[in-house]
Amino acid sequence: MAYSIAKAVVIKQGNVFFLSQPEGHVPLTREHGFGLYYHDCRYLNGYELMVGDEHPEPLAARSSEGARAVFQLTTPEFQSVDGRTIDRETIGLKWERVIDAEACVMHERLDIQNFGFEPVEFILRMRFRAGFEDVFAIRGIVTESEGKRWRPRWIDKRLVFSYSGGDGVLRSLAIHFDPLPTAVKGAGVEFRLAFKPGESKQLRTALAIDEVERPVKRPAAHFRSSVNLPVSHASRDEWTKPETEFDCDSLLLSRVMRRSLMDLQMLKTSLGGDEFFAAGIPWFATLFGRDSLIASLQALAFWPETPAHTLRLLARYQGAEVNGWRDEQPGKILHELRVGELARTNKIPHTPYYGTIDATPLFLILLSQHGQWTGDLALFQELRSSVERALEWIDRYGDEAGDGYVSYSGNTKNGLLNQGWKDSGDAVMTSEGRLARPPIALAEVQGYVYLAKASIAELFERSGEPRQAARLRAEAEALRVRFNRDFWMEDEGCYALALEAGHRPCRVISSNAGQALWAGIVDERQAGRVVNRLMQPDMFSGWGIRTLSLQERRYNPMGYHLGTVWPHDNSMIAAGFRRYGFDEEARRIFVGLLDAAIEFEDHRLPELFTGFARSEYGVPVRYPVACHPQAWAAASVPYLVQISLGLTPKAFEKRLEIVRPCLPDFVRRAEIRRLRVGKGSVDLRFERNRDGVLETYVSRVAGDLSVDILNSPA
Template sequence: MGAHESTRHAEPGSERRPRSDAGTGERSPSERQERKKKVLTQGTSSMAQSIADAIVLKQGGVFLVTEQGGAIPLRGEHGFGLYYHDCRFLNGYTVELDGVRPEVLASTAEADHAGVFRLANPRILMREGHIMSEHDVGLRWERVIDADATAVHENITVHNYARSAVDLEVKLTFRAEFEDVYAVRGLMPEALGKHHAPAASDEELRFSYDGADGLQRAVTIRWGCRPDAIDGTSALFRVRLPPGHSQPISLVISLSESSGGTPADRPAPSCSGADVAAAKRRGEERLAAQVQERAHVETDSLLVNRVLARSFADLLLLRTPLDHDTFFAAGVPWFTALFGRDSLITALEVLPYQQTVAVDTLRLLARFQARERDPWRDEQPGKILHELRVGELARVGEIPETPYYGSVDTTALFLILMARHAAWTGRLDVFHELRENVDAALGWLSSPEAHPEINGYLAYDSTSKSGLVNQGWKDSGDGIVDEEGQIAEPPIALVEVQAYVYLAKSELSDLFERAGEAETAARLRREAADLKERFDRDFWLPERGVYALALVAGGHRAAVCSSNAGHALWAGIADPSRARTCAERLLSESMYSGWGIRTLAADEKAYNPMSYHRGTVWPHDNALIAAGLRRYGLDREARTVFGGIVRAAMHYRMYRLPELFCGFPRAEHGAPVRYPVACHPQAWAAGAVPYMLASLLGLEPEGFERRLRVVRPILPRLVRRATVRGLAVADGRVDLEFRKRRGDAVEVDVLRVEGDVDVVVEER
């Protein structure tokens, strides 16, 4: 990459330095082997402390991850903190009462941007020698994220519930080290720039850092009322309260970035209880406007309703702006960034309810589509990105995510979302707008010069020194294995990638036909049909009753039973004669934990129920498989998958499905076993239950015909009635009600039709 191209993918107004290595960035065969041995695992880290019970607040690009009581530990390696632009600005923040941490009573974070924590004093030996009984003093700690001001407003109200006056010290202590998210995860060295000594006064406490990327980052804490003392990075407030009285402590935490050594020219937000309320109100208004954009679902099951409500709330939380578009950030805290695969699959899951983010996602990914060959970033022309980072390590070129293109499946998923969006909207405008990007993506899929192939199948083999060893959705270094339990040797042609290519070409052919390009449409159909025929011959494992995980170096099959095979059902590439056998294997005891389908069968040699990709359960994986089961008429099996995932959600705080959970059998544990550093909320996990429900209801759009087909609708076992309001098809909207009759039969009532759209119900 030439120097003149160094800012091509940088944020507007920023500059990104060339990467630090002076060579090509290409990985030699010996380096590939060494990289493979290290088993770099996407999504795991060296964190010693679990974030499974973390409280998450987010608005726009600012997010906060805390312990249950609202604090950020001052010591130890952990993932808690206040983050912005791939940097953890604040990595410590505690509250103490007379030198003692208060007890946590409750924490609420129902809204994405606001939370309330209830704390109380433990039994305290006061400095005067007397003992304060437990729970004499209560704290109500309210915080609101204001993304427009890049700030967090806070109000800590201290209340005396004792029958006598109290006199105590409230101590707020902060720590800021400005770590890049890769350093937080333990994947890269510590920060490269210069930390300045904290500057404290009775008006504010300021931390600042001069990054190696030329940006000065700062955290400024301003007090609503002056502290009684400042001790290093602690502010001390003396609280004297008669019985039944309260005292507020207000503050605002501001984040800033500036270049050229000049402090950011931004007015300081004020801090008071009124400012907290105003910031909260603005956030609620923003949320209300976004809620109006989507269809609404309600059932007669309290559990399903709560899981759906949490899912949609998390999807709103994860909507993140980039320039004038928004996308679903992959997950908090590790992947709050634009990820091609995650953002695309989440947009696909949400399409039945909301189509706006899909358009934004397509435009963003088209803007960053690869235009040249760069081994450092696994970039080839036409490829859709894997990951875009904007932090210090990316800006100085220490990591290739600027963006990085090491995904073998995102390009096909980009085309699938394009086609599915058109099917719902009945319009070709996005297809025409991004036509050059569509052609480039198809060119990459069909070019053996652009990527490795095995027997004509799309494969991968990263050459980047810092790239991912595995480049499908199971992108951990040990995620793809063979029947002997050994890590598979690249190049690797994954089963689901071939399925995605088939689906992309099949569905795009219709758009080309409608655009008057019959020859291109016919060619794509021929290529899809040829792929389907070869696929069944080369991937089916008759002795195991499932499709192979992959073809690997030398054309050998990775003859293991994995969840990847279920994606072949989702895409429709599976031969109908294989579908039931494949489904039986996926729902067998070795694959189905009782909570969901495992990523790898328990009878495989590489199985580990605690491994990121070799035995855990991923909600989005199950959602795609459930939709695939429905495609082949396997309704009972699809409903089983839905039920398992919903029951799992019941055991998580606020019914929030995490990125993944461990694959231990349900019979052994009364609740799913948590994966300690899983992202939550996580985008495609949040989209899983809404997507599965739409699939069970049989919603199949034919927007160009201004028609919605409701095909073989079924309801989950927990549900006898479901209502969908505001379902957008073409230029119309539809309200539907689904009711169980005898047995599993479902009756569909069309409650309302707005605009020119027809509803056709196709029962069994």
């Protein structure tokens, strides 16, 4: 990409989203990720505003309500219609955008004011470009297209762009104006505007997306005739209403939590009536098995309804046959679902694509955790056949090497070579720097399988099937013993990244061992050594734990999975530290991520950032094409709040346990309100006493619920 999207201003509602530069523009040059997207298609890939012959200069940009953005611009020196040079900062422009996903429209209002002492008349130009590119074409993965782009036309007082896709779908973008432009020139319009001193005027536009799923010869007759132009938007409070509320006296933590919860709301997307967290904008704004499951796990305490929808949706698409094109196998949970032209014409296998080794055990883990929060077996019973098929996949198809570990060989033709969460082609290697040879068994995936079997066993037992529960627990324990024997590196005090072909350990220090702690598969005797190894300077950058040690041959602080820092990875590792009692180390990770969030716009943690040490630059160095918002990054701080406060649901027993609550030292007071556990809810207050110890107070309990405060606070 020629343009970094690291500072993109993003708005989204439902399935429609828009990325622009901080001045509100979408570059008219190619090779960038900005634009207006819907259903895996970028409808608008160029949009610029000019006053005279100059671009306005940005002063401020905000997108704090999710579906709404506001840009404050001013003018540099420019030429008026009569040839006069108008001083800089004479004209102010407030550019407001709101997405209405139900109507598939992006409304805009441009308020223009002359702050000068003299009248001024100038030409305001808007230029557009509509490429109708599939997201896979933008990313350079697939470039072929069989469709036809029509020339822009002025039809019924609208500027209309259209594309007849190779999939038989007519996609169109109709741009409405109020007032109408003075002139229309190809793919642009002009307004001749005259202002008295201090005078203000307003221009409104509406960019309306449309899809017609039938072949047509001439597109003009199929455009919608009108769009409501008034700009309206949800209040900020409507974007920050998770069922559970959090408040604290730390301005930093409050702002990061607010941004995180707003981003999760923003990323909520629906498919067939079921809601899920889309993985990330712009590249992964769709249903992802692994990402949607992990984000739902992280956000369970704050968004308790979304996991059930996500599980039902993934069960609906659960693998039913052996299909090499899509990496599908019976019982397997999908990796990624796409609905754009390239998917519909079978140019890509994402219909859905199943090339993930970890979504299936994560499906079982989320279902188990949902049960612990709700105390209800209804969803387990509803999805019972999907659970059994997932367990069968783990034991039959997942164990590709036949050695008791879930492994993969990868798809070298049309899919993913690596199929864990580190799925770039160079993410799994040996200590010599050679790429690992398949079949590959990843360390954290064995942890997921262990946790899946151990936790789903309780739901079987509570459903009156103790034999099935006992079998699953025995299989989990046997896996735990094998894992600690085969993956452990005594000389390194850590677990190997993976086992490659021939049962050979990839003797590489990586963050994967931290996620093994999260899953609980790590032997208690080894946990302290793993924590210590991960917190050494070659792994802990000061902002977070790197994906790969800087001592490894393939380390690259800018490599996607070769040394970067991922917030979701760190939140899970911190949870693993807490599981084994290493509270101070978990707190260091929490503080590092919060400190990093200060340096990003709106305190939004991106998908990832580079692995350069905090001591080297003093600020986290951006990864230029990281998704933001991104679901499991947005859910990371809410999850860190949950695990730091030790909120442990036991809804089947009508209990909430609070285990060793701890928070960063700069947080003196925190409150959790309307935390739902089973059919009850509770308000909690945490305060530091004079000795700096965080004490817990139960402010309110509703329903049949008891609260147990366990162990000494940290």
